[in-house]
Structures are given as structure tokens and as C-alpha cells.
Amino acid sequence: MNAFEFLFQLTLPPPTLERFLATFALIPARYFGVASPASILGYLPFVSDMFLHGEWLHLILNMWTLWMFGHAVEDRRGTVRFVIIYLAAVIAAFFVHAIVNTHSAGPALGATGVIAGVIGCYAWMFPSAQRVMIVPIIFVPILIKMPAIGFAFFWMMSHIISGIMTLMMLTDGGGIAGWAHMGGFIVVWILAPLVKRPARSYCRYYGDEGFYRFFPRASRMKGGSQWIY
Numbered sequence: 001m002n003a004f005e006f007l008f009q010l011t012l013p014p015p016t017l018e019r020f021l022a023t024f025a026l027i028p029a030r031y032f033g034v035a036s037p038a039s040i041l042g043y044l045p046f047v048s049d050m051f052l053h054g055e056w057l058h059l060i061l062n063m064w065t066l067w068m069f070g071h072a073v074e075d076r077r078g079t080v081r082f083v084i085i086y087l088a089a090v091i092a093a094f095f096v097h098a099i100v101n102t103h104s105a106g107p108a109l110g111a112t113g114v115i116a117g118v119i120g121c122y123a124w125m126f127p128s129a130q131r132v133m134i135v136p137i138i139f140v141p142i143l144i145k146m147p148a149i150g151f152a153f154f155w156m157m158s159h160i161i162s163g164i165m166t167l168m169m170l171t172d173g174g175g176i177a178g179w180a181h182m183g184g185f186i187v188v189w190i191l192a193p194l195v196k197r198p199a200r201s202y203c204r205y206y207g208d209e210g211f212y213r214f215f216p217r218a219s220r221m222k223g224g225s226q227w228i229y
Contacts, residue, residue: 002111005051006059024048025107028098050090052109062111068131069115069122076125081195088191089117089184096183108180116159116181117188123152124192156185 012020026045053059074082093113101108122129127149134141146154162178 002051002053002059002063006053006056009052021052021107021109025052025109026094026098027107028101028104031098032102046091046094047087049094049107049109050111050114053111054109058110062115065115066111066118069118073118073121073125076197077121077195078197081197084195085117085121085188085191086114089114089120089188092187093117093180093184097180100179113180113184115184116156117184119152119155120185120189121192123148124189152185156182 009017009020024045026049030042053062070082073085077085090111090113093116094108097108097113127147129148130145131148131151133144133146133151133154159178159181164178
């Protein structure tokens with residue numbers, strides 16, 4: 001859906017694209033000015049903005065990260081609960097962005113707030129699962145393996161710094177919506193333990209999966225070599 005929406009954006013001429021983003025991207029000033037939305041449809045950008053992206057790199061990085069973390073979360077929580085997590089992350093992300101940037105007339109768009117929520121849920125479920133993080137040292141990328149909880153910590157710290165710098169700049173221009181990412185992460189971190197599957201629907205896994213810490217919160221079944229989550 002995100003890819004198709006972005007391809008549709010590419011087909012729009014600049015004036016039409018500007019009107020399109022003004023309609024479906026989130027503009028915080030619209031909700032804190034004199035003329036607030038007259039109907040519930042006026043709040044559609046809090047959801048529709050997650051399908052919009054500013055450029056190819058923005059789309060590719062978001063979809064790559066969603067692929068890395070999202071399939072495991074959906075597999076363990078189920079599709080319905082994954083959708084709940086997804087929507088909670090995007091609404092929280094852009095609500096926080098709107099609160100922090102009440103006078104901004106620039107459109108906010110992208111799925112990174114949702115990605116932050118998915119990373120938060122993954123880190124809560126599989127804190128010891130090993131992930132590879134790319135750390136650029138000058139111009140040389142260094143690969144560092146670390147637990148998912150450490151990956152999530154460094155990922156969020158980068159966005160906290162970005163959010164603080166945005167506040168210090170006191171500008172109405174564009175940039176990285178660091179506060180939106182934190183909103184999505186924190187809300188889903190709180191929500192993650194509340195959207196578990198019923199115990200009767202737990203899947204069974206072989207013991208080596210627990211051994212390799214793919215499922216660190218798994219517990220061993222009595223009288224067998226399988227693990228349940």
C-alpha cells in the first residue's frame with residue numbers, strides 16, 4: 001500500500017501534489033488554529049499520512065525496517081493485534097508531533113512513527129534477539145551485533161536528539177519528526193503486554209529456537225523439548 005501510494009504521488013504534477021498533501025498529510029496548525037476541522041473526516045490525516053512518503057530513500061528505509069521487525073511481531077501477535085499495534089503507533093506518533101509543533105504549517109508524512117512502534121513491540125517481545133546495527137565511523141560503516149533492546153535504545157536515542165535539536169532550532173520548516181517516532185515507540189511499548197494472544201493459541205517451537213534466543217521470553221514445555229510463546 002505504501003509503495004503504490006508513493007508511485008501515485010509521483011504521477012501528480014506539482015500543484016496537484018501540493019493540494020494532495022495538504023489534504024492527506026498532517027498539518028498541526030490546522031488543529032490548533034481558529035478554524036478547526038468541522039467533521040471527523042478532518043482528522044483523517046492522523047491515519048492517512050502513514051501511507052505518504054517524501055522520497056524514494058524515505059520509503060525504502062521504512063519498508064526495509066518494517067520487513068525486518070514487522071513479520072515477527074505479526075506472527076507472534078496475530079494479524080488483528082498487529083493491526084491494532086500499527087494503528088495505535090501511527091495515531092500516537094502524529095498526535096505527539098502535532099502537540100509539540102502546534103504552529104507548524106508544514107505537512108508531516110511517513111510511516112516512521114509506525115516503524116518506531118513495531119521496533120518497540122519487537123524489543124519488548126524479543127529483547128535478547130541479536131540484531132546487526134550499522135554505525136558509520138567517518139565514512140566507514142561498521143557492523144555491530146547487539147540485542148534487540150540495545151538496538152531499540154540507540155535507535156530511539158538518535159530520534160530524541162533529533163527532536164531536541166528541532167525544538168532548539170525554533171523553525172517551521174521540515175525535517176525529521178523525532179517526537180513522532182518517540183510517541184509511536186512509547187505507546188506501543190506500553191501496549192505490547194496488553195495485546196497478547198490467549199494461552200490456548202500459543203504456537204509450539206523446537207528447543208533450538210529458544211537456545212538461539214529467537215524467542216527469549218519462551219518457556220520450556222514440561223516433559224518435552226519444545227518451547228511455547
